[in-house]
Amino acid sequence: MKYKVQDTDEIVDGEILEKLSQNEYKIKIKDNEYVVKILNMDSNIMEFVLNNEFHSVRYVDSQTSEMNFIVDGSSMSVNMNSHLDDIVYKNSGGSDSGAGQSTLRSQIPGKVVSINAGEGSEVKKGDTVCTLESMKMQVAVKAQKDGIVKGIKIKEGNSVNKNDIIAEIE
Amino acid sequence: MKYKVQDTDEIVDGEILEKLSQNEYKIKIKDNEYVVKILNMDSNIMEFVLNNEFHSVRYVDSQTSEMNFIVDGSSMSVNMNSHLDDIVYKNSGGSDSGAGQSTLRSQIPGKVVSINAGEGSEVKKGDTVCTLESMKMQVAVKAQKDGIVKGIKIKEGNSVNKNDIIAEIE
Amino acid sequence: MIEKVLIANRGEIALRVMKTCKALGIKTVAVYSDEDVNSLHVKTADESYYIGEAAPAKSYLNQEKILDVMLSSGTDAVHPGYGFLSENDDFARLCEKNKINFIGPSADSMNLCGDKMRCKAAMLDANVPTVPGSPGLVKDADEAEKIANDIGYPVLLKSVYGGGGRGIRLVTNDKELQEGFETVTSESIAAVGKSAIIVEKFLEKTRHIEYQMCRDKHGNTVHLFERECSIQRRNQKLIEQTPSPVVDEAKREEIGELVVKAAQAVDYTNLGTAEFLRADSGEFYFIEINARLQVEHPISEMVSGLDFVKLQLDIANGETLPFKQSDLKMNGYAIECRINAEDTFLDFAPSTGPVPYVTIPSGPSVRCDTYLYPGCTVSPFYDSLMAKLCTWGKTFDESRLRMLSALDDFDIQGVETSIPLYKTILNSEEYKTGNLSTDFLKRFEMIERLEKDLIQDRKDKQIPAIASAIMHSEFYKSKVQSQNSRNQNWKNKMDSV
Amino acid sequence: MIEKVLIANRGEIALRVMKTCKALGIKTVAVYSDEDVNSLHVKTADESYYIGEAAPAKSYLNQEKILDVMLSSGTDAVHPGYGFLSENDDFARLCEKNKINFIGPSADSMNLCGDKMRCKAAMLDANVPTVPGSPGLVKDADEAEKIANDIGYPVLLKSVYGGGGRGIRLVTNDKELQEGFETVTSESIAAVGKSAIIVEKFLEKTRHIEYQMCRDKHGNTVHLFERECSIQRRNQKLIEQTPSPVVDEAKREEIGELVVKAAQAVDYTNLGTAEFLRADSGEFYFIEINARLQVEHPISEMVSGLDFVKLQLDIANGETLPFKQSDLKMNGYAIECRINAEDTFLDFAPSTGPVPYVTIPSGPSVRCDTYLYPGCTVSPFYDSLMAKLCTWGKTFDESRLRMLSALDDFDIQGVETSIPLYKTILNSEEYKTGNLSTDFLKRFEMIERLEKDLIQDRKDKQIPAIASAIMHSEFYKSKVQSQNSRNQNWKNKMDSV
Secondary structure (H helix, E strand, O other): OEEEEOOOOOOEEEEEEEEOOOOEEEEEEOOEEEEEEEEEEOOOEEEEEEOOEEEEEEEEEEOOOEEEEEEOOEEEEEEEEOOHHHHHHHHHHHOHHHOOOOEEEOOOOEEEEEEOOOOOOEEOOOOEEEEEEEOOEEEEEEOOOOEEEEOOOOOOOOEEOOOOEEEEEO | OEEEEOOOOOOEEEEEEEEEEOOEEEEEEOOEEEEEEEEEEOOOEEEEEEOOEEEEEEEEEEOOOEEEEEEOOEEEEEEEEOOHHHHHHHHHHHOHHHOOOOEEEOOOOEEEEEEOOOOOOEEOOOOEEEEEEEOOEEEEEEOOOOEEEEOOOOOOOOEEOOOOEEEEEO | OOOEEEEOOOHHHHHHHHHHHHHOOOEEEEEEEHHHOOOHHHHHOOEEEEEEOOOHHHOOOOHHHHHHHHHHHOOOEEEOOOOOOOOOHHHHHHHHHOOOEEOOOOHHHHHHHHOHHHHHHHHHHOOOOEOOEOOOOEOOHHHHHHHHHHHOOOEEEEEEEEEOOEEEEEEOOHHHHHHHHHHHHHHHHHHHOOOOEEEEEOOOOOEEEEEEEEEOOOOOEEEEEEEEEEEEEOOEEEEEEEOOOOOOHHHHHHHHHHHHHHHHHOOOOEEEEEEEEEOOOOOEEEEEEEOOOOOOHHHHHHHHOOOHHHHHHHHHOOOOOOOOHHHOOOOOEEEEEEEEEEEHHHOOEEOOEEEOOEEOOOOOOEEEEEOOOOOEEEOOOOOOEEEEEEEEEOOHHHHHHHHHHHHHHOEEOOOOEOHHHHHHHHHOHHHHOOOOOOOHHHHOOHHHHHHHHHHHHHHHOHHHHHHHHHHHHHHHHHHHHHHHHHHHHHHHHHHHO | OOOEEEEOOOHHHHHHHHHHHHHOOOEEEEEEEHHHOOOHHHHHOOEEEEEEOOOHHHOOOOHHHHHHHHHHHOOOEEEOOOOOOOOOHHHHHHHHHOOOEEOOOOHHHHHHHHOHHHHHHHHHHOOOOEOOEOOOOEOOHHHHHHHHHHHOOOEEEEEEEEEOOEEEEEEOOHHHHHHHHHHHHHHHHHHHOOOOEEEEEOOOOOEEEEEEEEEOOOOOEEEEEEEEEEEEEOOEEEEEEEOOOOOOHHHHHHHHHHHHHHHHHOOOOEEEEEEEEEOOOOOEEEEEEEOOOOOOHHHHHHHHOOOHHHHHHHHHOOOOOOOOHHHOOOOOEEEEEEEEEEEHHHOOEEOOEEEOOEEOOOOOOEEEEEOOOOOEEEOOOOOOEEEEEEEEEOOHHHHHHHHHHHHHHOEEOOOOEOHHHHHHHHHOHHHHOOOOOOOHHHHOOHHHHHHHHHHHHHHHOHHHHHHHHHHHHHHHHHHHHHHHHHHHHHHHHHHHO
């Protein structure tokens, strides 16, 4: 799963590696491993010790992609998604199935944050063409094949809908 | 209903006179009327204002005849019974139905606290012959008819069972 | 002797007054509105009387109703707290008439304190300096110009009928004054049909410094030192401290003598506060008397060792002050933070509602006066002050560090609070070095700094936040699984019927 | 400089130490056993490490395990609190070896303080009076008689191998002594196969008065006044106060000078306590040194204005004391009540279990150090002290009345507490007038008086109790009715299927 904490820029990988005991888990965030020991947990609160540091969390409101909670007294939100970049990439044709197409389309609705490969740039398959912001997360739209970026249809700050054309890669 | 509070001697009448509103009741204890305003109530706690005094009660354990609770921080118990004296009196023959019998029997099990009308005393119907302690309440056993007390079968401090003979009244 | 006191108030101050009464064996009587049925003051008093609907006018300001309770409950004194009826001289007079000991100044003295113009005149008579300006209304621009030249520019021209920024103008020379006089006059006439102008010196970077006055019914008068209350929002105090960083022993005594004169000038009895503006140049100007116990009295209690409510009761009982000015010594440093239910980022808009859980800070030299308890409600009908958090220290920095730690321990769920702002302020160099003024928040962009602090705080919590999200998902997954298996069981049962 | 402190303790003292560390920006490390997974000290520390099973020997007394945590967490100092390892010189030495700053005296000094005989000898050398008696073992009855005549009857003959009332005898003249010597000898031989007897003066109606010692690593030594801790049960303190009602300024100085000598005699560093017995005649006799911070330190903090944990940290850091004896002044009066989980009527047997709800008292000059929170548990594995309730007052009576009020506000559900006993004591004339001694409880039949107070209290609550019973029955009646109607609905539904 990918996570993005409010006010930070990075999208971070996080997962449970192992259940160590009834109340203990080994988890991985970025490339570091942590031990989480749950002291109390219900649908509203969780108290846990993370690598020997106590934390208290109250869940205010959680939806599929965004959780709002109070961590040690600080109100904050975390966006999460199952490897959004990859899904987008895959659906864009980045996976083998669609590698032949020349039209790069957005697989998600979002706002264009930046254009990373401008008109006429040479890109390799998997290079980021532009970055969208969607569900408060920044998602890279990557080239589905090697080629030259042509006919860019988007502008920074614009919104795009799902399936809108981003550019042609020829 | 009759009530006896731990460490007090008297048995006191108490009843609800009237429900004044959703949360307000007029009650009578001894011969005084009080207004009870319930602020919070569930099976464990009750907070109420009794004639403008706030009280907080936590119920520890309550059986049919004895309630244990903590009233404003003080742990105490209250015994209660539905007009025990009257029931006993009635069953002893105090009511019209049994007025002819000469044998006075105990209608409840209990310990003899005192003998109020000794051997040879003259009693009127309703006079107390002896006092029993039962369920931590003192219950008067009253003469079922006018007469002379004879053949007392009990002693102070003894226990009596239900239906045991107390005396003959002739 | 006072034996039963009705507290004509609610919230933390009602509880505060009851604490001293309880320790002294004085019976307390609470009053409450519909909104306060579950409030702590109702549960804490010896007797509690319902006095009406939530709106203050229907309950806590209802003089007749409160008088009825006093008479029927056999109350012999009333403590008005602050706000509500505390500075209402009609109420004080009503109590006097009904032989109920009003714990505060006499109705006459209160009336005089409440009339800004008469009070200012009394101070001038007593040689207590007030903000320089016209002694009353000026008749025309030329008189205003003469006064402006006497007191020196810049000055404010104010219509006494103005308000909200209208009918007021800052002018820096004669030309601006002549023009401004006309503008203010016409603005005021346009708005309310009349105009009446006063001239007042405009003071920049002022500090709000106040003195605790104390006077018994026999005329013995002392001050109980100063408090600096410069950190404000919309003219309401947020953080107070004592001593003031700009008042040394000599200055304390100098202004203290003025305070004694001020109390005498209005024949003040009981505890009260003389408020001053201190100009950046160091001059002190009397502004007004608060004829009641003040919100921030605990910090003065901490440095004086006195129980102010006890002192109020003793004075109301006609006792003679048990000390002279020379007996009184300040001990250490104290700070108060007013913990308000408000959203700093929504221009301090009130934030109300249930508080399912709260942790009250405690510890060495920490005091928290509050009405909060787990499960209570912050009502929209009354002011936003939920708690007064006070800390004492042998040094200023000790009290400041204890406050920061206590603020961190204060966990209030369900409503927005001013706590994060106070952390930013107390950590700032400007606060640490005592660089205070009534425009502190704006001058040092504290709200912008708070925003940055909060962002940094969230960044610092990235790892625990993600861990929380991971574990929460795991929790739900296992819950859904166990529900599915329950449903399965249930289904099996149904099939077997 | 100490930057990270491990607190090798639990409960209220762990929290107390953390409060000062937090305010000073020092990181804290907690350790916890299985029993303390949900304890506040675990939640409050910056880091928390699990160290083993509930039994102290498996966790809080496990030196190696705690050392492991200190080394792996990068801790540079350890605060031992009181109890557990606080007076274990092996542990202090282990810390010294591992370059961890042990916040307390050196291992050598601690060892000397812990050896009663050597410590007594050191005091005699320094001319600090100890309880009169034989300097060591006596060889026969005649030597014992000689000593008894020197110090005066009555005396105690004690076998150092005795205990529990065996091998100890009170004798009042030579004849009783000669007989008693034989009895004690034979009792001791019968019990443990050997005998070794000392003679000690028997003191009646003694008071327990102790002095706070304070000494930095440069030899600067002061005392921080006395505490009277005479109200005890089974030799354990219940209520402490400062100043002592029998110590005036001259006496304070006189004994204070002895205390400074005592600290020097054992080369004590950091904070500690010199305990004295005060005979009814007014003589003070040194008994022992407690080489640690004491439970009752908050009352000394209240009258001195000093933060003792900060002082300990500063001394451990090698700093020089920032004051001389002449700078220190007592301010006011303070009382501590130790709120124990125990049943007064079952010979103070521990009362343990979950505490579903608790209200912590607060208010002007009230301080409550506690580990309690709603939903916590009082564990049978550790001592019964749940909270230390302390109040300060400008006068003794003010602190006493505040204590009574705070005791009344302290609501602890689920366990029996010593609070009712304290109310009876603090209301007694004997306590009010300072007629204290270590047999106070027995001498004034306090437990019998408590029983009477409780009976009276129940009588006073007759009416609300009956009202509660009436309303409870009503509540159940209406519940049963609504359940019946629910069942009815359910039945109807079933019928319609």
